[in-house]
Amino acid sequence: MGIAERKERERADMRRRIVDAAIKMFVEEGYEKVSIRNIADKIEYSPATIYLYYKDKDELLYDVQKEAFATLAEHFARNLTAADPLERLEQLAWAYVGFYRQNPELYDLMFIIKAPMNAEGEEEKWKNGDSAYDALYHLVAECVEKKVIRFKDPTIAAMSIWAFAHGLISLDLRSRLKVCKLPDKTLNVSIDDSIRAYLDVVRC
Amino acid sequence: MGIAERKERERADMRRRIVDAAIKMFVEEGYEKVSIRNIADKIEYSPATIYLYYKDKDELLYDVQKEAFATLAEHFARNLTAADPLERLEQLAWAYVGFYRQNPELYDLMFIIKAPMNAEGEEEKWKNGDSAYDALYHLVAECVEKKVIRFKDPTIAAMSIWAFAHGLISLDLRSRLKVCKLPDKTLNVSIDDSIRAYLDVVRC
DNA sequence: CAAATATACTGAACGGTGTTTATTTTCCAA
DNA sequence: TTGGAAAATAAACACCGTTCAGTATATTTG
Numbered sequence: 001m002g003i004a005e006r007k008e009r010e011r012a013d014m015r016r017r018i019v020d021a022a023i024k025m026f027v028e029e030g031y032e033k034v035s036i037r038n039i040a041d042k043i044e045y046s047p048a049t050i051y052l053y054y055k056d057k058d059e060l061l062y063d064v065q066k067e068a069f070a071t072l073a074e075h076f077a078r079n080l081t082a083a084d085p086l087e088r089l090e091q092l093a094w095a096y097v098g099f100y101r102q103n104p105e106l107y108d109l110m111f112i113i114k115a116p117m118n119a120e121g122e123e124e125k126w127k128n129g130d131s132a133y134d135a136l137y138h139l140v141a142e143c144v145e146k147k148v149i150r151f152k153d154p155t156i157a158a159m160s161i162w163a164f165a166h167g168l169i170s171l172d173l174r175s176r177l178k179v180c181k182l183p184d185k186t187l188n189v190s191i192d193d194s195i196r197a198y199l200d201v202v203r204c
Numbered sequence: 205m206g207i208a209e210r211k212e213r214e215r216a217d218m219r220r221r222i223v224d225a226a227i228k229m230f231v232e233e234g235y236e237k238v239s240i241r242n243i244a245d246k247i248e249y250s251p252a253t254i255y256l257y258y259k260d261k262d263e264l265l266y267d268v269q270k271e272a273f274a275t276l277a278e279h280f281a282r283n284l285t286a287a288d289p290l291e292r293l294e295q296l297a298w299a300y301v302g303f304y305r306q307n308p309e310l311y312d313l314m315f316i317i318k319a320p321m322n323a324e325g326e327e328e329k330w331k332n333g334d335s336a337y338d339a340l341y342h343l344v345a346e347c348v349e350k351k352v353i354r355f356k357d358p359t360i361a362a363m364s365i366w367a368f369a370h371g372l373i374s375l376d377l378r379s380r381l382k383v384c385k386l387p388d389k390t391l392n393v394s395i396d397d398s399i400r401a402y403l404d405v406v407r408c
Numbered sequence: 409c410a411a412a413t414a415t416a417c418t419g420a421a422c423g424g425t426g427t428t429t430a431t432t433t434t435c436c437a438a
Numbered sequence: 439t440t441g442g443a444a445a446a447t448a449a450a451c452a453c454c455g456t457t458c459a460g461t462a463t464a465t466t467t468g
Contacts, residue, residue, distance in 0.1 A: 003464095003465075007415085032318065035453080035454060035455075036454085036455060036456085037453085037454075037455085045417080045418090046417065046418045046419075047418090047455085047456085048417075048418060048419085048456085048457080048458085049416080049417060049418075051455095051456070051457080052416075052417075056455075056456075057455070057456095111374075111378070111380070112316060112374070112378070114236065114378075129380070150404075150405045151401060151405060152401070153397075153401065155393055156393060156397050156398055156401045157401070159372075159375075159381065159393045159398055160368070160372075160398050160401060160402055160405075162371070162375070163368055163371035163372040163374075163375055163381075163398065164364070164367055164368045164371055165371070166371040166374060166375060167366070167367035167368055167369070167370040167371025167372070167374065168363075168364075168367040168371070170315075170316070170367075170370060170371065170374050171363075171366070171367055171370060174315070174316070174318070176315070176333065177363065177367075189359055189360060189363045193357075193360050194360055194363055194364045194367065197355060197356070197357065197360045197361070197364060198364055200354075201354045201355060201364075201405065201406060202405060207436075211444090239424080239425060239426080240425085240426065240427085241424090241425080241426090249446075249447090250446065250447045250448075251426090251427085251447090252427085252428080252429090252446075252447060252448080252449095253445080253446055253447070255426095255427070255428080256445070256446075260426075260427075261426065261427095
């Protein structure tokens with residue numbers, strides 16, 4: 001009786017088709033500009049069909065985020081090669097920025113866009129970023145332990161470092177960073193310079 | 205011939221009515237959930253009327269942002285009292301966080317929400333945040349000059365400090381900060397602790 | 409194999425959105 | 439008082455996320 005199994009496979013295939021089209025379109029056009037109807041058109045099904053596989057747009061976004069976090073994890077795995085923890089922390093920082101540069105729209109829907117946090121008090125459910133954060137935490141903890149960075153508490157250190165990188169990227173993504181006007185001159189502030197300066201400040 | 209003047213006054217009054225209702229409703233319900241129709245209802249005019257005073261929702265948001273930045277400027281003016289530049293920088297940090305805590309929804313629409321950046325390449329037009337950023341820059345420049353913080357370039361320093369605070373707040377606003385799960389224990393990371401640790405790290 | 413049932417899919421609708429247009433109402437000058 | 443400008447609006451357009459009644463297809467049962 002392989003029918004149930006085949007049906008399950010077909011169901012998974014359809015979810016793949018939907019999520020693949022969604023990722024492609026979100027990346028190309030931006031989350032807000034892509035409608036369920038657009039996605040349905042792309043995969044040549046009726047809009048209502050999508051609701052047989054995803055209960056709403058939020059649930060679809062959640063799956064897209066899962067995919068994006070897997071991509072980020074791969075990106076980290078490829079780039080975190082150094083043995084020295086401080087060097088590895090620097091690699092992490094550059095890998096994080098590199099991921100953003102290659103996938104700005106993905107970064108937006110992973111970390112900035114409001115959905116799918118609608119359901120209040122359901123922070124528990126948001127586990128997509130956990131493994132990436134764990135990687136950061138353990139690395140930072142090692143740096144704190146070996147006293148190569150000027151932080152004392154590993155939890156606060158990890159969150160602070162993430163917050164800095166995220167803040168920089170968020171400002172860049174909203175064009176607050178590109179140009180910085182002063183009375184006398186106009187300066188370009190780059191993410192790269194800021195990261196370098198931060199690493200200098202944080203290092204022991 | 206005071207009629208033209210009165211008309212102008214009436215026009216300004218109407219824009220005030222619209223922007224006041226918009227701010228109130230954005231703060232109460234969130235930008236995305238407030239429609240032009242809702243605002244029109246509130247001020248007891250037809251939706252189309254709003255388009256006689258604002259060309260689109262983006263332009264209205266732009267005015268709301270202007271108001272919000274004025275509030276932030278006041279907030280800074282009230283709280284930046286110390287003579288010592290480093291102390292004043294700390295006051296700035298706490299004032300920034302305090303503003304966010306008192307007006308999270310305003311913070312969102314000032315710094316995070318995607319609109320009104322639709323018009324590509326119009327970064328020139330976004331002047332709302334300039335005076336607040338100038339205040340930060342000059343203060344940080346003084347700190348760099350007097351060598352009380354570990355940054356060398358004032359431009360990079362100002363942007364980095366802002367990025368850190370903004371990153372922290374952005375993560376908090378999207379519930380990424382509240383709880384931080386680890387294999388063994390669950391920890392609360394607070395904005396306050398992170399700011400304190402950052403100031404310690406940055407101080408010379 | 410045929411009938412009954414379960415599954416997959418869809419057309420059409422609901423109630424909303426931002427925005428535009430044609431029309432009506434209001435106001436002011438001649 | 440009346441003609442024309444200015445202000446306000448009702449109605450429509452083209453979308454949106456989502457639901458539901460109904461149809462087509464596949465599977466199971468008699």
